[in-house]
């Protein structure tokens with residue numbers, strides 16, 4: 001071969017190599033651009049009825065469910081309110097005037113309230129005398145007994161009346177949730193919806209808090225989590241209209257239970273109570289039956305919660321209390337004030353922010369947890 005032939009051959013080899021590299025790069029780029037799955041279909045618009053949107057539950061990935069928390073585990077702060085006093089009392093050889101002072105102080109610090117504290121200690125003194133109690137440990141046992149006795153006997157069931165005869169149209173149960181802003185109404189509705197779904201009931205949520213901008217959004221998230229339907233209105237709209245539409249929709253679709261959120265704050269307090277009365281009337285105007293009005297109280301607010309309970313109780317015929325945030329409160333004593341002073345049963349307690357953190361109120365477990373130092 002002549003020398004120029006070698007040069008031509010070398011040029012051809014280089015050109016072929018370059019062509020192979022370019023082609024394989026292009027292929028690689030195309031495979032990165034290609035969609036790995038077909039694009040998802042756009043979500044359908046929610047159907048509109050009279051300004052009220054009706055949202056079907058989305059399909060959501062199942063949550064990883066943590067084992068249920070117990071009341072005892074979550075009551076560390078409430079327990080701590082008593083712990084110091086109990087240790088002091090148990091450290092003495094007998095029952096002295098300091099013992100009584102310490103007990104009184106601990107009860108007041110836990111927000112049991114002055115009236116109920118006096119009542120409890122009077123009962124305890126009588127018990128000590130009658131049973132000739134001299135040992136500090138026996139005294140604390142007797143106090144536990146007094147506390148349990150005062151919480152015994154209340155009806156803590158969540159009332160639900162099944163519609164046995166739906167020939168003249170289905171009649172859903174309605175549970176109204178009332179209480180001031182921030183106490184945990186929306187969160188509690190989500191938790192209750194989940195429990196009721198697990199118990200086999202179909203649930204629809206009514207976003208009746210049309211005054212707080214984020215409330216309906218928040219309830220939408222909870223409805224997805226609890227696989228419940230949701231009826232929401234326009235922001236600033238009429239809460240009664242939302243609840244009315246929700247009840248009508250539940251009746252039309254034979255949904256067992258409507259959980260209705262309500263506003264916790266309006267422009268003036270008088271208007272709020274008036275509005276809540278109206279919501280209740282309207283909820284029963286059509287097919288609905290209001291079988292529970294649950295007042296939600298934040299345990300961390302202590303005795304302030306009591307003033308709210310009085311006001312809401314007068315306006316809305318409260319049937320029970322949900323005490324939230326007991327997990328973060330040293331003021332668990334508010335339970336005694338609510339039950340003894342107001343005669344309202346605490347039915348549920350919130351012990352955290354996730355969907356499983358709501359438990360039925362069990363007085364024996366509650367009192368036991370306070371004394372378990």
Ligand code: GDP
Nearest residue numbers: 181182183184185186187324325350351352353
């Ligand atoms: P609403 O304004 O009454 O509807 O109150 P939200 O449901 O929006 O709750 C207010 C805040 O309290 C939120 O940050 C909730 O996560 C929180 N919350 C509600 N219940 C509980 C509870 O039982 N324990 C704790 N630690 N936080 C709670």
